Amino acid sequence: MSAVKEFTIRWGMVIDIDKCTGCGACMVACQTENNIAPQPEASNKLRSLNWMLIYELNNKKSYPDHDMAYLPRPCQQCGNPPCVSVCPVIATDKNEEGGIVSQIYPRCIGCRYCVAACPYHVRYFGWFDPVFPEGMTKVLTPHTSVRPRGVVEKCTFCHHRWNYAKEKAIFDGKNPKDLPEDAYIPACVEGCPSGAMTFGDLNNPKHKVYELSRSKNAFRLLEKLHTQTQVYYMSRREWVRKQGDNYLANDKVIGGANHAHG
Amino acid sequence: MLTAEKNWYPEGVKRCSLSQFLVWLGCISLFVLFGLLAALVILFNGIGVTGLDNYYGFGLWITFDLAVIALGAGAFFTGLLRYIIKIDDLKNIINLSVIKGFCCYSGAMLILTLDIGQPLRAWFGYWHPNVHSMLTEVIFCITCYLTVLIIEYIPLIFEQKQLNKIPFLHHMAHNLHLVMPLFAGLGAFLSTFHQGSLGGMYGVMFARPFAFREGFFIWPWTFFLFVLSAIASGPCMTVLICGFMEKITGRKFTTYRIKSLMAKIGGAMLVIYLLFKLLDTWFWATDTLPRMGFTFDQMYHGLAYGKWLIFSELGLCGVLPAILLMVPAFRMKPSLMYTGCILNALGVVINRYVFTVQTLAIPVLPFDKWTVYYPNWAEWLTSLMIVAYAFIVFSLSYRYLPIFPQEVPLNRGK
Numbered sequence: 133m134s135a136v137k138e139f140t141i142r143w144g145m146v147i148d149i150d151k152c153t154g155c156g157a158c159m160v161a162c163q164t165e166n167n168i169a170p171q172p173e174a175s176n177k178l179r180s181l182n183w184m185l186i187y188e189l190n191n192k193k194s195y196p197d198h199d200m201a202y203l204p205r206p207c208q209q210c211g212n213p214p215c216v217s218v219c220p221v222i223a224t225d226k227n228e229e230g231g232i233v234s235q236i237y238p239r240c241i242g243c244r245y246c247v248a249a250c251p252y253h254v255r256y257f258g259w260f261d262p263v264f265p266e267g268m269t270k271v272l273t274p275h276t277s278v279r280p281r282g283v284v285e286k287c288t289f290c291h292h293r294w295n296y297a298k299e300k301a302i303f304d305g306k307n308p309k310d311l312p313e314d315a316y317i318p319a320c321v322e323g324c325p326s327g328a329m330t331f332g333d334l335n336n337p338k339h340k341v342y343e344l345s346r347s348k349n350a351f352r353l354l355e356k357l358h359t360q361t362q363v364y365y366m367s368r369r370e371w372v373r374k375q376g377d378n379y380l381a382n383d384k385v386i387g388g389a390n391h392a393h394g
Numbered sequence: 395m396l397t398a399e400k401n402w403y404p405e406g407v408k409r410c411s412l413s414q415f416l417v418w419l420g421c422i423s424l425f426v427l428f429g430l431l432a433a434l435v436i437l438f439n440g441i442g443v444t445g446l447d448n449y450y451g452f453g454l455w456i457t458f459d460l461a462v463i464a465l466g467a468g469a470f471f472t473g474l475l476r477y478i479i480k481i482d483d484l485k486n487i488i489n490l491s492v493i494k495g496f497c498c499y500s501g502a503m504l505i506l507t508l509d510i511g512q513p514l515r516a517w518f519g520y521w522h523p524n525v526h527s528m529l530t531e532v533i534f535c536i537t538c539y540l541t542v543l544i545i546e547y548i549p550l551i552f553e554q555k556q557l558n559k560i561p562f563l564h565h566m567a568h569n570l571h572l573v574m575p576l577f578a579g580l581g582a583f584l585s586t587f588h589q590g591s592l593g594g595m596y597g598v599m600f601a602r603p604f605a606f607r608e609g610f611f612i613w614p615w616t617f618f619l620f621v622l623s624a625i626a627s628g629p630c631m632t633v634l635i636c637g638f639m640e641k642i643t644g645r646k647f648t649t650y651r652i653k654s655l656m657a658k659i660g661g662a663m664l665v666i667y668l669l670f671k672l673l674d675t676w677f678w679a680t681d682t683l684p685r686m687g688f689t690f691d692q693m694y695h696g697l698a699y700g701k702w703l704i705f706s707e708l709g710l711c712g713v714l715p716a717i718l719l720m721v722p723a724f725r726m727k728p729s730l731m732y733t734g735c736i737l738n739a740l741g742v743v744i745n746r747y748v749f750t751v752q753t754l755a756i757p758v759l760p761f762d763k764w765t766v767y768y769p770n771w772a773e774w775l776t777s778l779m780i781v782a783y784a785f786i787v788f789s790l791s792y793r794y795l796p797i798f799p800q801e802v803p804l805n806r807g808k
Binding site: 178179180187188189203214217218219220221222223239240241242243244245247248249250251252253256257258259260261280281282283284353354356357358359375376377378379380 | 515516686760
């Protein structure tokens with residue numbers, strides 16, 4: 133297990149599960165922004181490409197105690213990513229300011245070792261050639277590459293938008309390393325109608341995510357595995373926080389602000 | 395033409411007629427043909443045509459690779475025992491081990507080429523190596539070791555009766571034999587490390603509770619366990635191939651004593667492996683898993699991924715063959731010795747299967763579900779193609795190359 137790399141800027145997301153309605157707008161925004169081709173057989177969920185996926189959670193109780201929640205899942209941008217150290221060709225890395233786990237598509241050989249190593253299922257292999265319906269090519273995002281089949285792809289927090297924001301800051305004579313709150317946000321956060329998703333620099337006290345990630349209701353997925361993710365979830369419901377990790381019957385710690393800010 | 399073909403046989407042996415041999419080769423070639431067609435479909439349409447999916451990036455192909463490489467370990471381990479430790483008796487079976495190793499490694503590389511999504515980028519592993527990835531070590535070691543196996547196989551080919559008449563080839567074969575201890579040592583080094591790195595590949599997946607193991611410096615325990623299980627099963631696989639060839643040809647190739655010696659070596663290694671494997675399993679179940687928020691029971695599910703797998707691997711295909719191969723009274727009975735060898739080989743196949751497939755089957759996210767993986771025709775046909783390819787290499791080698799020094803004396807009068 134490699135050490136967690138430190139970055140001055142650490143882009144992160146806080147998702148308030150109590151606000152999420154599971155509408156799927158974030159999924160659609162992600163698909164569109166990142167040029168993910170429509171699937172020839174979309175009912176086959178085991179072959180689909182969803183950089184952002186919504187899981188349905190429930191408390192496993194029957195009515196009237198039944199309760200449910202929706203959990204949007206982008207790449208967790210782990211501080212200690214299980215995928216990076218296993219890649220034989222350094223197609224994926226976490227070596228850039230911002231702490232976003234990158235993916236170099238032209239270098240990936242498609243061995244899928246990163247797919248096997250990631251417990252969050254955020255890495256998607258292109259099983260088929262991307263085919264865009266006629267006319268759709270006109271609306272592809274020009275700054276996002278279209279991947280061939282046979283490589284692994286993933287959410288990069290819409291990294292190209294960060295590049296826009298930095299260029300704009302330089303053009304405006306501002307510091308690109310100290311972007312204001314809304315200068316850079318991924319498409320999913322922009323598209324969320326219920327305001328469940330907040331994005332920003334987890335190291336910057338001027339950004340909302342700084343406080344939110346430290347709230348007593350915040351938790352991270354599979355914290356016990358020490359992946360040190362940069363995506364935080366929030367819920368006032370204890371069963372939701374418990375489901376964020378694999379809590380055994382004798383475990384005492386349940387979510388809350390007891391996690392290390394790695 | 396038929397008479398001329400006989401001149402290519404090793405000195406003093408008997409072989410079936412050429413027409414019979416061609417029928418045999420033709421039947422096997424059908425599997426190669428179907429496999430090649432499947433491979434073309436895969437290369438043309440991508441590996442979306444296989445049974446692999448988002449959950450199972452690794453499936454039959456990787457299981458097959460790991461299993462044949464473990465079973466092919468007879469080559470490097472027998473070479474080590476023959477040339478470095480100087481167990482002279484093994485000269486009677488070393489050639490078979492080398493051919494087996496060559497088939498296993500070259501076959502695994504063919505499957506690996508199909509398995510990666512971008513076969514044309516296969517060389518990136520050398521050009522952009524990530525020194526932290528165990529897979530990088532696998533890529534380097536597997537190709538280097540295959541080269542060593544080719545170097546070990548070449549003198550066998552040059553010793554063919556007609557080829558050996560050519561002075562250059564004769565001298566080359568002779569000189570290669572002289573330096574063989576060097577290649578045996580190199581092969582043992584490379585193969586040990588890459589058997590280990592195959593195990594390490596899984597043991598370092600720290601976010602996958604079924605595979606992850608604590609370790610020794612950068613090496614997880616799986617690194618050492620894979621080496622041990624390979625050298626336990628490899629010699630037994632050589633015995634099985636030898637026995638199988640004797641059965642279908644009706645001729646004796648080595649004495650029972652040699653086969654029994656190989657089985658005993660495999661059994662002894664199996665005992666050492668089992669000792670560490672049981673300790674490792676106990677630590678994993680009682681310490682590693684709870685720390686990751688899991689219980690032993692959660693690692694197994696339904697029929698496809700049930701606990702029968704671990705009991706079969708460690709009990710039926712672990713403790714039982716260890717007894718059959720280590721107790722002289724059992725080992726002296728051919729049926730029990732072969733049963734021990736089969737179970738030993740089967741145990742390593744189950745081990746490689748669970749590490750590759752079960753590891754991915756277990757839902758690590760608490761709200762995720764178990765899914766079941768079935769390999770489809772594309773994976774089966776290409777895997778069978780490799781088995782058929784090995785059959786062809788063995789058949790041709792047996793017919794034309796002097797691989798069994800004891801064949802002539804053992805079959806005198808037949």
